[in-house]
Amino acid sequence: MPFHRPIALLLLGLLLAAGWWRLRPEPGPLQETRLLMGTTVTIEADGLPRDRLSAAAAAAFAEIARIEALMSPHVPGSDVARLSAATREAVVSPETATVIAQGLEVAARSDGAFDLTLGRLKELWGIEAEAPRIPTAAEIAAALEGTGPEALSVTGPLVRKRTPQLAIDLGGIAKGYAVDRALAVLREQGVTSAAVNAGGDIALLGSKQGRPWRIGVQHPRHAGEVLATVVAVDRAVVTSGDYERYFERGGRRYHHLFDPQRGYPADLCQSVTVLAPEAMLADALATALFVLGPERGLALLHGYPGSMP
Ligand code: ADP
Numbered sequence: 001m002p003f004h005r006p007i008a009l010l011l012l013g014l015l016l017a018a019g020w021w022r023l024r025p026e027p028g029p030l031q032e033t034r035l036l037m038g039t040t041v042t043i044e045a046d047g048l049p050r051d052r053l054s055a056a057a058a059a060a061f062a063e064i065a066r067i068e069a070l071m072s073p074h075v076p077g078s079d080v081a082r083l084s085a086a087t088r089e090a091v092v093s094p095e096t097a098t099v100i101a102q103g104l105e106v107a108a109r110s111d112g113a114f115d116l117t118l119g120r121l122k123e124l125w126g127i128e129a130e131a132p133r134i135p136t137a138a139e140i141a142a143a144l145e146g147t148g149p150e151a152l153s154v155t156g157p158l159v160r161k162r163t164p165q166l167a168i169d170l171g172g173i174a175k176g177y178a179v180d181r182a183l184a185v186l187r188e189q190g191v192t193s194a195a196v197n198a199g200g201d202i203a204l205l206g207s208k209q210g211r212p213w214r215i216g217v218q219h220p221r222h223a224g225e226v227l228a229t230v231v232a233v234d235r236a237v238v239t240s241g242d243y244e245r246y247f248e249r250g251g252r253r254y255h256h257l258f259d260p261q262r263g264y265p266a267d268l269c270q271s272v273t274v275l276a277p278e279a280m281l282a283d284a285l286a287t288a289l290f291v292l293g294p295e296r297g298l299a300l301l302h303g304y305p306g307s308m309p
């Protein structure tokens with residue numbers, strides 16, 4: 001059989017191309033999504049080989065799960081569950097104590113618009129329950145009894161409640177802490193570029209392929225429409241809105257961000273986005289600003305270093 005040179009070369013070329021394709025590292029950043037803390041958590045990471053990126057993302061997700069087990073009211077034995085069940089006080093983990101201390105600081109600065117003691121009010125409204133309903137004025141008054149920024153205090157790992165029935169809710173701040181921690185884990189693993197997004201609580205590490213991250217802020221009334229684009233590097237970008245968790249009755253919207261004064265959903269804002277060095281602070285502030293409204297909210301921000309004039 002005559003030696004057929006062009007075909008042999010073609011075959012050799014194809015074999016080489018196949019081998020190159022198989023050995024070539026997968027291009028672009030890794031992106032993974034999991035359900036944690038009652039929301040969708042997406043991690044995007046870059047700057048390492050694929051296997052190390054996957055290991056780093058797995059460790060970051062595990063970190064969020066660990067924090068959920070400390071701070072969720074629904075996990076039996078969590079710090080928050082024990083604290084709510086306690087008559088007067090409970091010893092919590094140093095991390096929970098730190099989150100509570102940060103929450104209490106924002107509570108004080110916001111005149112109680114941010115409030116860690118609305119556990120019973122949240123339960124009463126059951127905004128995300130199967131069949132939510134509008135509570136009666138008497139029910140709301142009962143759920144608000146004894147609540148407020150002075151109802152809780154923290155000394156080291158010891159947290160004290162003013163009344164036994166006080167139920168603690170870290171829902172407005174714990175996710176921020178969790179994404180901060182997830183980002184720290186990614187950094188420790190050698191990741192140089194990352195975004196952790198837990199339902200609108202976003203922490204950014206470095207830049208994205210040499211350019212700043214671009215975060216689209218969703219329009220609160222037109223799904224899929226981008227209201228503004230935040231351009232940032234090494235920042236937390238946290239959004240609180242009334243368009244994800246709500247129900248409607250009689251043409252009105254009842255959502256999950258409560259005005260602690262009235263025990264009703266706050267109605268001065270539709271969406272608030274806060275940029276800060278850390279997501280924990282940005283998370284608490286976004287909730288506080290949502291309740292305070294644009295005027296008092298911006299005044300609160302001016303008390304923080306680096307805020308815009
Ligand atoms: P999201 O969960 O949509 O990211 P937030 O970070 O603002 O929004 O947190 C909302 C949660 O904060 C509520 O589900 C509830 O657990 C808690 N919360 C509601 N109102 C307040 C408030 N006035 N102060 C502190 N926490 C609140």
Ligand code: MG
Pocket residue numbers: 171172173240282283284285286287
């Ligand atoms: Mg918040």
